[in-house]
Amino acid sequence: MSTPAVFEKSRTIKTVGLNTEEVRRVAEAEGVVRVIAPGLTAHGFADFLNTLGTPMFTEGETPVVGLPDLNVVTNVGRTSKPRSVYHSDTTYVARPPSYAGLLAVEVPERGGATMFLDQYEAYERLPEDLKSLLNGATMLHSATGVTLGPDAETSARHPVLRRHPGTVRTSLFLTTPARCSNLQLASGEDRSDLIAPLYDHALNSKSIRSHSWSNGDVIVWDNRCTLHAADHSNVQGNRTLFRGLIRGEVPTAADT
Numbered sequence: 001m002s003t004p005a006v007f008e009k010s011r012t013i014k015t016v017g018l019n020t021e022e023v024r025r026v027a028e029a030e031g032v033v034r035v036i037a038p039g040l041t042a043h044g045f046a047d048f049l050n051t052l053g054t055p056m057f058t059e060g061e062t063p064v065v066g067l068p069d070l071n072v073v074t075n076v077g078r079t080s081k082p083r084s085v086y087h088s089d090t091t092y093v094a095r096p097p098s099y100a101g102l103l104a105v106e107v108p109e110r111g112g113a114t115m116f117l118d119q120y121e122a123y124e125r126l127p128e129d130l131k132s133l134l135n136g137a138t139m140l141h142s143a144t145g146v147t148l149g150p151d152a153e154t155s156a157r158h159p160v161l162r163r164h165p166g167t168v169r170t171s172l173f174l175t176t177p178a179r180c181s182n183l184q185l186a187s188g189e190d191r192s193d194l195i196a197p198l199y200d201h202a203l204n205s206k207s208i209r210s211h212s213w214s215n216g217d218v219i220v221w222d223n224r225c226t227l228h229a230a231d232h233s234n235v236q237g238n239r240t241l242f243r244g245l246i247r248g249e250v251p252t253a254a255d256t
């Protein structure tokens with residue numbers, strides 16, 4: 001699994017109560033927030049996420065029984081160890097998720113943390129000449145590794161430098177290179193050779209935030225300005241989380 005080189009720069013995940021505006025504000029500013037909500041049920045979790053916007057469901061995922069807006073993320077019943085590389089969720093649609101949330105249902109005795117990388121920071125760390133080169137650039141995001149129906153969206157073109165509608169800050173907007181292709185500059189020139197180095201740049205972050213799960217924990221992140229991954233490297237025991245997504249806007253290019 002690809003992991004950032006600078007773990008010692010780990011940053012704290014802020015905590016807030018079960019308050020929509022607080023969760024929104026901290027998630028947008030920090031990329032990720034921990035929501036303190038003792039005893040929150042899966043129904044309560046789904047209801048809370050819905051206060052952040054309209055739910056969306058990623059085709060091909062397994063829905064939670066009785067809660068069709070949520071999907072199950074689990075290592076239970078798998079014959080091979082799950083893999084997780086840093087990514088942004090479901091970016092191959094025209095309106096990718098704005099927020100995503102996870103509720104811990106069953107946590108392993110050891111391992112299984114979820115890690116987040118700040119993509120505002122990734123943008124700010126780009127060399128100035130690369131920021132200029134990428135001004136107005138777009139990239140194709142495509143579905144891979146999922147089985148989709150004939151009517152499903154399977155690809156969408158998005159700006160590489162994205163303006164966040166809430167914070168009005170610029171982030172580097174990409175996902176795992178397997179799902180990115182055809183990077184076009186504003187001039188029309190194809191610079192797909194930049195995809196792998198940009199991803200490496202994003203991973204070489206000094207702004208990693210990591211959460212080790214306890215039962216009932218709730219984490220919400222802003223999918224527009226973070227990458228995330230699960231650390232499956234040393235998991236011992238069952239790891240089951242319920243995930244919900246909120247439909248985002250059509251991404252806007254940053255006017256840098």
Ligand SMILES: [Fe+2]
Nearest residue numbers: 087088089228
């Ligand atoms: Fe994910």
